[in-house]
Every structure is written in C-alpha cells, then in structure tokens.
Amino acid sequence: MLPLTSPLEMQFPPVVRFGDGTIKTLKDWVVQKGYKAPFVVADAANAQRLDLLGLDTFTCFSDVVPEPDIPNLKQAVAAAEGCDVVIGFGGGSAMDLAKLVAVLVSQDCVFEDISGPHRALPRKVGLAQLPTTAGTGSEVGTRALVTDPATLSKVATESVHMLADLAIIDPALTMTVPSRVTAATGVDAMAHCVEAFTSKRSHPIIDNYAMMGIELVGRYLKRAVDDGSDAEARTGLALAAFYGGVCLGPVNTTSGHAVSYPLGTRHKLAHGVANALIFPHTLAANAAVVPEKTAKVCHALGFEGGSNEAVLAGARAFCESLGLDMHLSAHGIPESDLAEMAKEAHAIRRLLDWNPVDLSVDDIEAIYRAAY
Amino acid sequence: MLPLTSPLEMQFPPVVRFGDGTIKTLKDWVVQKGYKAPFVVADAANAQRLDLLGLDTFTCFSDVVPEPDIPNLKQAVAAAEGCDVVIGFGGGSAMDLAKLVAVLVSQDCVFEDISGPHRALPRKVGLAQLPTTAGTGSEVGTRALVTDPATLSKVATESVHMLADLAIIDPALTMTVPSRVTAATGVDAMAHCVEAFTSKRSHPIIDNYAMMGIELVGRYLKRAVDDGSDAEARTGLALAAFYGGVCLGPVNTTSGHAVSYPLGTRHKLAHGVANALIFPHTLAANAAVVPEKTAKVCHALGFEGGSNEAVLAGARAFCESLGLDMHLSAHGIPESDLAEMAKEAHAIRRLLDWNPVDLSVDDIEAIYRAAY
Numbered sequence: 001m002l003p004l005t006s007p008l009e010m011q012f013p014p015v016v017r018f019g020d021g022t023i024k025t026l027k028d029w030v031v032q033k034g035y036k037a038p039f040v041v042a043d044a045a046n047a048q049r050l051d052l053l054g055l056d057t058f059t060c061f062s063d064v065v066p067e068p069d070i071p072n073l074k075q076a077v078a079a080a081e082g083c084d085v086v087i088g089f090g091g092g093s094a095m096d097l098a099k100l101v102a103v104l105v106s107q108d109c110v111f112e113d114i115s116g117p118h119r120a121l122p123r124k125v126g127l128a129q130l131p132t133t134a135g136t137g138s139e140v141g142t143r144a145l146v147t148d149p150a151t152l153s154k155v156a157t158e159s160v161h162m163l164a165d166l167a168i169i170d171p172a173l174t175m176t177v178p179s180r181v182t183a184a185t186g187v188d189a190m191a192h193c194v195e196a197f198t199s200k201r202s203h204p205i206i207d208n209y210a211m212m213g214i215e216l217v218g219r220y221l222k223r224a225v226d227d228g229s230d231a232e233a234r235t236g237l238a239l240a241a242f243y244g245g246v247c248l249g250p251v252n253t254t255s256g257h258a259v260s261y262p263l264g265t266r267h268k269l270a271h272g273v274a275n276a277l278i279f280p281h282t283l284a285a286n287a288a289v290v291p292e293k294t295a296k297v298c299h300a301l302g303f304e305g306g307s308n309e310a311v312l313a314g315a316r317a318f319c320e321s322l323g324l325d326m327h328l329s330a331h332g333i334p335e336s337d338l339a340e341m342a343k344e345a346h347a348i349r350r351l352l353d354w355n356p357v358d359l360s361v362d363d364i365e366a367i368y369r370a371a372y
Numbered sequence: 373m374l375p376l377t378s379p380l381e382m383q384f385p386p387v388v389r390f391g392d393g394t395i396k397t398l399k400d401w402v403v404q405k406g407y408k409a410p411f412v413v414a415d416a417a418n419a420q421r422l423d424l425l426g427l428d429t430f431t432c433f434s435d436v437v438p439e440p441d442i443p444n445l446k447q448a449v450a451a452a453e454g455c456d457v458v459i460g461f462g463g464g465s466a467m468d469l470a471k472l473v474a475v476l477v478s479q480d481c482v483f484e485d486i487s488g489p490h491r492a493l494p495r496k497v498g499l500a501q502l503p504t505t506a507g508t509g510s511e512v513g514t515r516a517l518v519t520d521p522a523t524l525s526k527v528a529t530e531s532v533h534m535l536a537d538l539a540i541i542d543p544a545l546t547m548t549v550p551s552r553v554t555a556a557t558g559v560d561a562m563a564h565c566v567e568a569f570t571s572k573r574s575h576p577i578i579d580n581y582a583m584m585g586i587e588l589v590g591r592y593l594k595r596a597v598d599d600g601s602d603a604e605a606r607t608g609l610a611l612a613a614f615y616g617g618v619c620l621g622p623v624n625t626t627s628g629h630a631v632s633y634p635l636g637t638r639h640k641l642a643h644g645v646a647n648a649l650i651f652p653h654t655l656a657a658n659a660a661v662v663p664e665k666t667a668k669v670c671h672a673l674g675f676e677g678g679s680n681e682a683v684l685a686g687a688r689a690f691c692e693s694l695g696l697d698m699h700l701s702a703h704g705i706p707e708s709d710l711a712e713m714a715k716e717a718h719a720i721r722r723l724l725d726w727n728p729v730d731l732s733v734d735d736i737e738a739i740y741r742a743a744y
Contacts, residue, residue: 006391007389007390007391007392007393007394008389008390008391009387009388009389009390010387010388010389010390011386011387011388012382012384012385012386012388013384013386014383014384014385014386014532014535015381015382015383015532016381016382016383016384017379017380017381017382018379018380018381018382018577019378019379019380020379021379022379160386160387163386205390205611208580208584212580239577
C-alpha cells in the first residue's frame with residue numbers, strides 16, 4: 001500500500017448511515033436539525049414512493065430528466081425557493097441536481113456563477129442524499145454534472161459545499177431496480193473504481209477503496225442482475241457504489257468516462273450503459289501500461305487478463321453476462337456521428353489528462369468503431 | 373466481507389488532509405472560513421512549535437496535562453472565551469480537550485451538562501484537529517475522555533458535534549516523537565483496531581479498516597521505533613492511527629482498553645503504555661472465542677497464534693521488541709492496588725459488555741497479577 005506518493009484530501013459526508021432500514025432515520029435527523037421545509041429532488045420513479053421518506057411536510061421536484069441539463073436545474077432551483085434542507089432521492093441525476101440546488105437556493109447567484117471548480121458559496125440550507133441505485137456514488141462526493149444544451153457537453157461543478165451533511169445508503173431502496181438498470185449502474189460503480197485505480201494520479205489510500213469496490217462488483221453484480229431480490233448482493237453493490245464515490249473525489253475517472261460521455265450527452269444513453277459499452281475498450285487500451293493493476297481488476301471480476309485482446313474479450317464477456325448488448329449500433333448511435341463524438345470526447349482533458357495512456361482523437365474513434 | 377449483519381453509522385470529518393506538508397494548508401482553511409480568533413489547544417511539547425501552524429494571530433492553551441481531568445478542561449474552556457475556531461494540536465489529550473472546548477465555549481452550559489452520550493449542543497465555533505502522534509485517532513472521532521478526580525474514572529463524552537470540520541494528518545509532525553512514545557502510541561492505534569475487530573459488535577465494513585490498520589502497525593511500528601526518521605514508517609503509522617480512529621466510532625474498544633484504564637486514571641501511566649501492558653493478556657483471553665480473527669491479528673503482527681499461551685507469548689514478545697518493559701511492577705503500580713483496580717475496570721460496562729468473553733473481577737485481577 002505504501003510508500004505514499006503524495007498528499008491526499010479526502011472528503012466524506014460527516015455522517016454516513018449504511019444498511020437496510022436506515023431510511024427510517026431520515027425523519028429524526030430532519031427534526032433534530034430543526035428543518036421545517038424539506039425540498040426533495042426525486043426522479044419520476046422515486047416520486048412514486050415519497051412516503052418511504054417518512055416526512056410529514058415537504059415539497060418535491062420530480063421533473064428530474066435523465067442526464068439533466070441546465071434548464072432542468074434552473075427549474076429545480078426555482079421550485080426550491082424557501083426550503084431549508086434539500087434531499088436528493090434517486091440515482092446520480094437526482095443527487096447531482098440536489099447538490100446544485102443546495103448551493104444555489106437562497107443565494108444571490110446563478111449556475112453560471114458557480115460552475116467549474118471551487119466557486120460555490122457556503123450553503124444556506126442542509127443537504128441529505130439518499131441513493132436509490134447502486135451506481136454513481138454521488139452521495140459521497142463534491143461533484144455534480146449537468147449538460148449544457150448549447151454545446152452538448154457535461155459541465156462539472158465541484159465544491160466542498162456540495163458535500164452532503166448526511167448520506168443514507170439503504171440497500172433496500174435498490175431492490176426494485178430492474179435487472180438492466182442494475183447491470184448498468186453496477187458497471188458504473190465498478191468503472192469509478194477501475195478508472196481511479198489505474199489513473200496516473202491513483203493514490204495508495206484510494207486504491208484500497210477501489211479494490212474493495214471492484215471485488216464487491218465481481219462477487220455480487222451478476223447475482224443481483226439474475227435475482228433482484230438477493231439482499232446480500234444488493235447490499236454489496238450499495239457498498240461498492242459508495243467506495244466508487246470515495247474514489248471519485250481525490251482521483252476521479254479517466255478515459256472510460258470521457259469516451260462514454262458523448263453517448264449520454266448527444267444520444268441520451270443512460271450513464272451506466274454508456275460506461276459499460278466503453279469499459280472493455282479502455283481497460284484493454286490501458287492494460288499494457290498498468291499491467292499489474294489491470295490483472296488485479298480482471299481477477300476480481302472473474303476472468304484472466306494478459307494481452308490486450310484477452311482483457312478486451314474478458315471484460316466484454318463480463319458485461320455481456322449481465323445481459324448488456326455491447327454494440328453501439330444496438331443503442332441507436334448513428335455511425336455517421338462517431339468522428340464528431342471522438343473529437344468531443346478528446347476535448348474532456350480534465351479526465352483524459354490522467355489516463356495512463358495518451359489517447360488521440362483517432363484512438364477514440366477506433367474505440368467507437370470497435371464497439372460499434 | 374459480507375453479509376452485513378447490521379446497519380452502521382460512520383462519522384468522518386468532512387475534510388481529511390493526509391500526508392507530509394499538509395499542515396501548511398491550515399492557514400488557508402482558517403482564512404477561507406473567515407475565522408479571526410483561533411484558539412489552539414496544545415500539550416507542552418507542541419506549544420514549543422506553534423510556528424508550524426503558520427497562523428498570524430491566535431491564542432494558545434498549553435497547560436494540557438496527560439490524561440486530562442475535569443478541572444484541566446474547565447481551565448481550557450475559560451481561556452477559550454471569545455474564540456471562533458478551536459484547533460487541537462497534539463496527541464489524544466490535546467485533541468480530546470479541543471473537542472470538549474469546542475462544544476462548551478460560548479455556550480450556556482458546563483461539562484456536567486453535556487458529559488455522556490449525545491447531550492452536547494451544536495458548536496458555535498469551528499474545530500480542526502492536527503494529531504502529532506500516531507496513536508489515538510482522536511482526530512477522526514466524536515468521543516472525548518476526561519478523568520473525574522472525585523472517582524478517578526474516565527468520563528466518556530460523545531457527540532456528533534465534537535466531530536472536527538477538518539483533520540490534518542501530517543506524518544512529518546510525528547518524526548520527532550521519541551522511540552518510547554512511538555511504541556506506546558503505535559500499540560494504542562493497533563489496540564483500537566484489534567479490539568474493534570474482535571468485538572461482539574464488530575462490523576464487516578469496519579473490519580476492513582481494522583485489518584488495514586493492524587497490517588500497517590505490523591509492518592511499520594518496529595521500523596519507526598528503531599529509526600524515528602523513517603518517513604515511510606511514520607506515514608504508515610499515521611494512517612494506521614486514522615484507521616484505528618475509524619474503528620472507534622461505530623464499534624469502539626473492549627477489554628484491552630477497559631482493563632488498562634485504571635493504570636492511567638489511578639497511576640498516571642501514559643495511555644499507550646497502559647494498553648501495551650494489557651494487550652497480550654486480553655488478546656489471549658479472547659483467542660478461544662474468536663480464533664480466526666485472532667489468527668489474522670497475530671499473522672499481521674508477525675507471529676503465529678494458536679493456543680492462548682502462544683498468543684500471549686507472541687503478543688508479549690511483539691511489545692517487548694518495541695522496547696517496552698511489560699511488567700506492571702516496573703511502572704510503579706503498587707501490588708496492593710490490583711484488587712481495587714480490577715473492580716474499577718470491571719465497572720466499565722460500556723466497553724466490557726462488548727468483549728467476546730465475559731471477564732469477571734477475578735479474571736481481571738488475574739490479568740493484572742500475570743502482567744505484574
């Protein structure tokens with residue numbers, strides 16, 4: 001694990017409650033903190049089960065769109081006026097919007113004033129996050145992504161003020177997630193761990209979280225996909241997603257996420273599906289430069305690596321075993337768009353600069369074509 | 373690691389900075405937060421190097437006594453009047469006092485109003501913790517211990533409001549810790565991990581932290597004792613102490629700490645030395661009931677366990693290899709006090725109730741006699 005190469009800043013919600021039934025503790029927290037006007041940010045599916053929150057009074061913004069964009073955020077901020085605590089209840093889209101709403105509501109500024117790194121002002125309201133998928137790990141982190149409709153690119157905002165006061169990770173909330181979404185979100189959690197683990201700025205302390213997360217996905221993802229009522233598997237995946245979120249803070253993702261972003265921003269593929277489609281290709285592309293770490297990843301996921309071809313085949317088979325169709329063409333991506341997507345992905349330097357291998361625009365286009 | 377047996381609440385300082393040189397970031401944090409009147413709680417040794425904090429203006433309470441008692445705390449609270457941020461700078465004694473000062477200053481209450489679990493009110497001031505030993509892990513936690521001079525017992529206070537806003541764990545601060553203190557504090561960190569790992573309320577998520585901490589102590593403690601300038605070893609131990617602190621929150625210690633407390637409260641032995649003297653005996657006493665976990669502990673510390681006798685001998689040899697005299701008699705404990713100490717230790721139910729083996733007063737007295 002050591003020697004430790006560089007200083008590390010870790011950010012955690014000060015209170016993390018993990019385990020079945022922990023959602024029942026939300027109300028007490030709200031009462032103890034003296035909050036009177038909770039504002040819930042929920043996606044459409046979770047808006048159907050707001051009673052689980054156990055709150056007596058609250059308002060809810062349930063118009064969260066997948067891969068939310070700036071107009072969607074502005075609607076949510078407007079709806080939040082007058083609240084004293086924001087509660088994210090959903091997957092990454094709902095929780096990312098909740099973070100941004102929390103730093104924007106009752107402030108004399110708009111999104112454009114705070115986007116990017118470290119520009120948000122201290123929050124005037126509380127923030128609690130309750131993930132309902134085991135994927136993004138957004139409940140742990142200080143980053144939120146929204147799409148700019150003008151450029152179709154994802155705008156990353158980061159601030160310690162977007163860190164939740166409380167994260168409640170209740171795996172029981174994920175029991176009803178459909179098999180396909182379970183697969184996609186689980187791959188997303190795994191990708192956070194793998195990309196941080198193989199990043200040029202990987203850190204030994206974070207590597208521990210990464211490997212724990214990858215091992216949990218290797219052990220439990222197929223089980224949860226095959227049987228959504230497998231409570232042990234759901235719990236393992238919720239923990240893996242949390243660990244993935246820990247990896248995102250100080251290290252973050254690299255090429256896997258960068259190359260998959262245009263699938264979401266341009267073609268509205270779900271974030272996890274997009275990651276799964278790209279993951280085998282970037283894992284293989286990096287394998288020669290980080291062979292030991294790649295071998296550990298492959299082993300934890302249940303296949304043996306080795307050559308680039310073996311890594312690619314093994315990772316693809318892993319994803320296919322989860323029921324994912326691993327062809328871009330099957331997901332409505334027009335072949336004519338691949339060159340433009342490659343340019344767009346290549347421009348995401350905040351991620352690609354940390355990839356162990358330098359990928360050119362042509363390399364990225366070749367990945368899209370190989371995945372097509 | 374799984375199945376997970378029960379819900380878990382973890383508490384972390386929202387921002388943890390780890391690594392050599394991170395102390396230099398304190399000043400920026402104070403400025404960014406807008407604090408104007410920092411109050412530093414430092415023990416006598418660290419009061420000699422307050423310049424390392426890089427602060428322009430501050431006041432300092434440097435009369436922290438080892439194993440601080442309630443009058444010592446009240447002096448510190450009085451001195452803190454008017455501050456807007458409390459900074460603990462030292463070992464567990466300084467950091468524990470800093471926690472209590474932070475929840476008592478500018479409040480309309482005294483220690484007796486908040487002692488025990490979950491009675492403190494939200495802090496009116498900020499709190500940062502900077503450990504200068506690799507031992508207590510107090511920088512992570514929500515508990516503080518002070519001795520009641522009337523009863524000679526340790527009063528544990530616990531509150532989420534005693535959680536620091538910022539922990540800066542700079543291993544360079546530990547480079548000057550003398551060999552004997554390095555040994556004792558390292559054993560303390562290890563004991564936190566071992567006792568949480570073997571506790572009746574151990575938790576799989578916390579077990580990971582425990583084993584990482586024990587392995588680090590096994591790899592690095594003797595190195596740091598033998599050569600205090602070994603930066604890698606110092607870094608490893610600082611991380612082990614942090615992990616030990618993580619174990620304390622949701623799980624906490626058991627018999628090792630309970631049985632060692634009277635050595636500190638009645639006879640002013642340093643906390644780590646007291647722990648080391650008792651550790652082999654409680655590890656051995658529990659071995660038959662938690663054999664697999666005990667075997668992992670022994671292996672990580674570099675010896676093989678097995679029978680109670682083998683565990684005792686191995687753990688004692690481990691401590692002796694660190695230069696610790698493992699006889700109570702060598703530390704000024706009067707033999708005539710052992711029976712009274714055993715009664716006192718046995719009364720610490722908040723810890724002993726979680727020990728895997730039920731230890732009677734006679735069992736505890738037998739431990740003292742064996743260690744004498």
